[in-house]
Amino acid sequence: MDLDQLDARLPDWRDLAPTQPCTGLLLGNGASRAIWRNFAYDSLFERAQKVRNKPLGQTDLALFRSLATQSFEQVLTSLKSTVRVNAALAISSTSPLNRYYAIKEALIHAMRSVHIPFQQVPVNTLAVINRELRRYPTVYSSNYDLLCHWAVQHEPGGFADLFNGDDGFDLRALPGAGHRVLYLHGALHLLKNADASSRQRLATGSALLDGFAVNQPGDVPLFVSEGASEDKLRSIRSNDYLNWCHGQLASHVGGLCILGHKLNAEDAHLIDALRRAAPTWLAIGIFPLSDAWVVSQKRHYATLFEGLPMSFFDATSHGLCRPELNVPVPAVVGRKRR
Template sequence: MELDAFDASLGQWPHLPFHCTGLLLGNGASRALWRNFAYDSLFERAQKVRNKPLGQTDLALFKSMGTENFEQVLSALNTTVRVNAALAISASAPLNRYYAIKEALIHAMRSAHIPFRLLPGEHLQAMARHLREYTTVYSSNYDLLVTWAVEQAPEGFDELFDVDLGFDVRRVRSDATRVLHLHGGLHLIRQVDGTTRKRNAVGSALLDGFAINQPGEVPLFVNEGRREDKLRAIRQSDYLSWCHAQLAQHQGPLCLFGHSLGEQDRYLLEAIEQAGVQQLAVSIFPLSDAWILSQKHYFTTLFAGREVQFFDATSHPLGAPSLNVPVPKPAVKRKR
């Protein structure tokens, strides 16, 4: 359809003609609450942080592996350290790089992520109440907002990890809401054997110590990067590959909130197509009439042949202006 076939009107979330059984969250959902989540690339941010940024040697490692994904590089360094130890070869160089990259990652994430102390409990409870309205919540964000919301009000959410916090694909699905982190998260750990466990921490400790793990363990999350890069990381993880398969089997209408389904996430579109989803509700933030028209054209083309309902993102419970937390201005140092 041509651009002039659309108008700039948007529906309101409460008045949509169908009920969505699934919710796919993108970066826009996090930005609605904390605008500092509007960074383009965590990899780029880690090169520019004030404290301990990625150095030239670190960047050379990422380049040699053809990736911008921290988890892949840290896992490779872990493997190198273990192999060197078995062969009685000095592991100091890869170990130093491992800690340097982890430190840059920590500073980059803390510079962007909302501190737990600034997030009102009533915000998290409001988020949890809405998330429980879906059968499955699929989040492609690796921040802790959804995790903190479920932690604040856990009733009604399905627990996919066993008593030892390990991921168990054999767990029986209940009628409770499942929250699946398609790209992992700061609350998840990739263990030495490749399996996944949830970190034994809550609240601010989840953010403060997300990269402080046992030897051989690394945070399990897929940061920004090429499509092929993300797919490789997903296939190498039992948890991520299972979550991706669940999206490809989704039943019922699906809501896209704050998600652009851009080229680097095209595999998510392919999973939605494989699931045969026929009704979609797509949020649009009303920046301008031109923006609304371009978004309508983009998603209508993307989901040709299916029913697509567009709604004002600010009318959605997760996009309500009342949930936004102002970012404090940095303190200005006075000259003496």
């Protein structure tokens, strides 16, 4: 692809899709933001320091710094291990457990401050997302929100249950058929067990988000929220489900549609996986913010995947990002001036 010949034209996805069928879809935060703009937060770690109810304190922040991470999953896992070691050695300190609950509570409040409530998602929106996900044998999502999971629960027939009910993720028992939604960075409905295995919360609808606060004591939410690519990959490699999902992306066969994904430096592990997979072609959605933006994004992807056949399209023409799916965020009523 000649970088000097790139222009701002973006065809409609409905015109492009029949000519370049894709066996997979890679979803990023932009796809969730198209439905709920509050998903446009820069950092959950930063937000957890600013929430009104019990934000991260200085002691909590010192733990993140000591572990050189901004990943809640890594810090909570470390604290959980410390609690178990203390119990085995009859050390009576309650500090690790107190910090576990404090950090988890800050995470809960931060997540609730950005996530769309289940009651505000129109049933038709869940039906549309469900229908669009079914167009692909495999959907890879780096989002940890509940939109895709709620949509699958809306009409689960035909989707593979990779967790076999409440038995947890087990490679030996994976179903052989069905559309697959793989959460590359985990998600709010997934939990990490003490042995680094994974299980799925069985709640549905609003209970999934509401119940995020009342998991069993010691439960660690399984989602890799942020940080450098090396940090994310470390978390991925330490978990059976995430490691398997990453391997599936790295061995993808056929065409791949990329929607709402920046694929910046913090996503280097995903970029490397895509380069190893070398999809037959890439269909990349770009939001048409301006002509200069479109050209810059085309250059970004063409440089990342030099040598791979690719086409670009208007992301807002894809069934998952059409403007009519956007749910307005209620205005925050401020205090009246005296």
